[in-house]
Amino acid sequence: MMNRIDKKLKEEGKLLSIYFTAGYPSKDDTVDIIFKLQESGVDMIEIGLPFSDPLADGPTIQDSSSEAIKNGMNTNVLFNQLKGIRNKVSIPLIIMGYFNPILQYGVEDFCKKCNEIGIDGLIIPDLPMDYYEENYKSIFKKYEIYNMFLIAPQTSDERIKKIDSISDGFIYMVSSSSITGSKDSFSSEQLEYFERIEKMNLKTPRITGFGVANKKTFEAAVKFSKGAIIGSAFIKNLDSGGIESIDKFIKSIRD
């Protein structure tokens, strides 16, 4: 069976992916949020496994992560919540989290569990490519879990080519040299970077993330990539409007 991520990437049109922190606003919101996202037409979901020290994240995701941990979210709780999710959810589900919690769970056990639940892939920002290849690639393959890598404006062409050659699914294109967080628009520098990457003709599709917050930035990002990920802005919307406001938020991005 083709991985749901590949299948989705082969569809026509641009993809909207949403990141949220599991266990936030409340511990048991995870499944409801996923249902609502699918209903409102989101193409892909990144479920954030909260970590105490999220190095690449801005204040919004830092706060939602520490709140989620306080609420009692952890790896076991998340896996229990997601049991049976595939009875109702058909869009790709990705877990995004820092490496330490996954390492403590055991990388093989983690991948095995993801396979059982129907998680399609992982994004682990602080797991370096070389270390992954040497130590974990075979485990990911065994359990058919995709591992998506990041590229950033300072990433060299040579390294981008290497990442392209070993990437599953998509490349997570970080929109700027920055931590996560919403911005109202992209700078000309960012647009130049998007164009530069587009001209490299990579084999792996790209999904843009970091600083995508609204219709304007979503549309600008997908001019140069297959889709875009909204995280912080989605979480802010949850803060103000709650789970009931998800549909309205998604429609504001792409109606």
Next chain:
Amino acid sequence: MKYTVDKKGFYGNYGGAFVPEMLFPNLDELEKNYNKIIGDKDFQNDYNNLLKDYVGRPTPLYFAERISEKYKCKIYLKREDLCHTGAHKINNTIGQILLAKRLGKKRIIAETGAGQHGVATATVCALAGIECVIYMGAVDIKRQAPNVARMKMLGASVVSAESGSKTLKDATNEAIRDWINNPVTTHYIIGSVVGPHPYPDMVAKFQSVISTEIRSQLLEKEGTESPNYLIANIGGGSNAAGLYYNYLEDHNVKIISVEAAGKGVESGKSAATSVLGKIGIIHGSKTLLMQTNDGQITEPYSISAGLDYPGVGPLHAHLLETKRAEFMSITDDDAMLAGLEISKLEGIIPAIETAHAFAAFNYLDFKSDDIIVVNFSGRGDKDLNTYIDYFNL
């Protein structure tokens, strides 16, 4: 056994560079250049001249007669407290500021716990005329007010880290985030032998001047370059790394690393990583760290702001695993009493970090001709308020 870093940045099972892709180019640039730059003759000249004329090196190796008498052995103090700014930290910041200049960097960031590394960084930035931003936990800003004032006088901006436990761990997170946001112009001066490769090796190399000097000083005083024991306090482990560096292959020299037990190792308020830590990733390094079963990094505690780090540098995790170093944990109370004792016996008020190393003497047996070198890593001025509160002085 090998105690130096391998090509991939590991000490045995520990080390590496577990950082988001955004930081890869920064670390790659450092990794490709640091050994070349440090090895360069001009660099060595600049570095050694500044250590001599600005820092005040070599620092004395002082035979401490009265505590030697008390503990019935020969105790030497390596007087890093006499360095400009009051601690060993400046050995590293002098090296890194010269490196940053050669890399063309225009802006320096650093994290600080007790404030010693922050002061040492602000100092070298003033010296070099480079913009300086120091991240410091909100809790530490309160308990180390004099050092905050020093940094400001030296022209640095001090940014309060308000996330997590608001101490050193969080200040380090904030500094790393700043570096992600400013990848081209900024150099991050990490203050200890922690963080992603090549920092642990680079910082150890800059601190190694401590043991380089001891070898020749001890030869002059005792007719041997090698003591029987080396004792250092350890948080991240930079003063310890400097003390051990030139003795790691010298297996006749026993190494004792003294960490902070806080209120007691099992009290839930401790920073005793060697006992409480498990292998994991902290600040880009695979090492021992204090964490929950599901991998959340926990808040350490010590009365000493410089020792409450939930991890330990990867070199030290390797020394522990290979049994090259023995680890001991010393409580707040033991450390405070030792601090007072050293002040009264030797006329030197130690930093509370340093006091931990002296408290270890109560739990060790030495032969009368054993030579012990203790790294007197810092002076106690910055801790006066803590001493005042503790002893009602």
